[in-house]
């Protein structure tokens with residue numbers, strides 16, 4: 001731009017001006033402009049002429065093949081078009097420019113001596129939106145290695161990893177592939193479970209994008225072992241109620257199969273399982289036990305348990321059928337069991353209740369009688385003892401023994417009467 005080639009006697013620009021002033025008619029010059037175009041775009045190659053006198057103008061490509069000879073197409077390539085040929089300006093266009101079109105295009109003026117100027121065509125290749133490649137999977141507690149790649153750009157694109165508006169410095173590598181560049185930026189970051197789903201992005205910037213960026217968004221996929229939690233039903237469960245448990249499972253990948261089981265037992269026949277839900281309708285105390293929910297993925301396994309206790313219908317007083325009560329008795333606290341028994345007697349034998357009410361005076365009489373019998377027996381024993389003793393002493397003291405004996409006999413008779421009366425009474 002700063003200087004122009006001249007033909008004939010003309011020398012560099014400063015002198016040229018002077019020279020041309022002197023010999024206006026003869027001082028011809030050609031001036032070429034460098035041009036930069038996006039790949040696939042259209043390049044304009046212009047040769048400015050000064051003091052053109054009708055000489056032949058030749059335009060050549062970087063391989064020095066003649067494209068146009070004084071306005072006439074020479075090379076059979078339709079991408080080149082002569083668009084302008086005036087005494088001041090010769091202009092051709094090149095459509096669908098590729099990087100292989102790069103180089104110096106020659107603007108030549110054939111006169112007494114050949115003179116040329118070179119227009120350098122540069123092709124710019126902006127990057128496509130970069131791609132992200134996982135070099136090392138993100139497992140909880142480990143590190144993830146990610147590469148952001150821009151396979152083709154010219155000049156080389158600049159890649160930046162971003163997270164929450166902050167740059168994560170990466171290791172950049174650049175490869176030259178015949179005029180274009182492949183660029184990558186690799187980061188390694190420690191990951192935890194909470195990072196699962198975190199948003200990262202890789203931004204490619206390039207001079208041809210005029211300040212804009214090509215951004216690839218990436219969500220961290222952090223693998224972690226499952227967690228399992230059974231959501232227990234509120235309140236207590238009674239016989240006849242239905243049980244519904246939900247197993248809430250996390251994990252990445254999310255475990256597909258959720259296994260339900262009962263510890264040391266088989267699952268009840270009535271259990272209905274549908275993925276994370278477990279149901280038993282019409283509970284009965286035989287259903288009690290510990291139920292397990294288990295899940296696993298490639299990174300581990302987890303389980304939670306729920307202990308089911310089915311209570312019996314304590315509030316029920318009159319409508320308890322006698323048969324089912326036998327089952328819950330075993331598992332029940334003592335008081336309700338006794339209550340059930342007492343109430344169970346009630347509707348069965350009303351007469352029994354009446355008897356228990358009138359039983360009090362009978363008991364008193366019975367007690368009195370028992371005391372009487374006891375007394376009689378005592379007297380009897382004493383009498384027998386005395387008589388045995390007197391029989392021994394009878395041989396020595398007859399008279400005194402008789403008196404005594406008479407008294408005892410009377411008493412014995414009386415006692416006998418009393419005991420007989422009691423017997424009758426009882427019968």
Ligand SMILES: *[C@@H]1O[C@H](CO)[C@@H](O)[C@H](O)[C@H]1NC(C)=O
Pocket residue numbers: 001002033034120
């Ligand atoms: C055109 O580009 C060439 C090669 O890049 C350079 O040497 C020359 O100085 C440039 N010319 C102008 C006028 O900028």
Ligand SMILES: *[C@@H]1O[C@H](CO)[C@@H](O)[C@H](O)[C@H]1NC(C)=O
Pocket residue numbers: 054055056057070071085
């Ligand atoms: C070259 O082309 C220009 C423009 O068409 C014309 O004026 C000039 O005479 C031509 N020169 C020769 C030598 O044919």
Ligand SMILES: *[C@@H]1O[C@H](CO)[C@@H](O)[C@H](O)[C@H]1NC(C)=O
Pocket residue numbers: 096098
């Ligand atoms: C542009 O050139 C490329 C090869 O350089 C070719 O594949 C493509 O078809 C061309 N496009 C047009 C519109 O000619």
Ligand SMILES: *[C@@H]1O[C@H](CO)[C@@H](O)[C@H](O)[C@H]1NC(C)=O
Pocket residue numbers: 238239240241313324
């Ligand atoms: C226990 O009570 C519930 C309602 O409180 C009732 O649905 C169920 O049938 C009762 N079970 C028995 C065995 O009586």
Ligand SMILES: *[C@@H]1O[C@H](CO)[C@@H](O)[C@H](O)[C@H]1NC(C)=O
Pocket residue numbers: 263264290
């Ligand atoms: C299951 O049975 C084993 C051995 O019989 C026993 O040690 C364990 O406590 C039982 N578990 C439950 C929850 O009943």
Ligand SMILES: *[C@@H]1O[C@H](CO)[C@@H](O)[C@H](O)[C@H]1NC(C)=O
Pocket residue numbers: 285286287288289327328330331
């Ligand atoms: C409830 O379960 C416990 C433990 O398995 C058991 O000892 C008890 O007998 C069970 N009760 C009933 C009514 O089945």
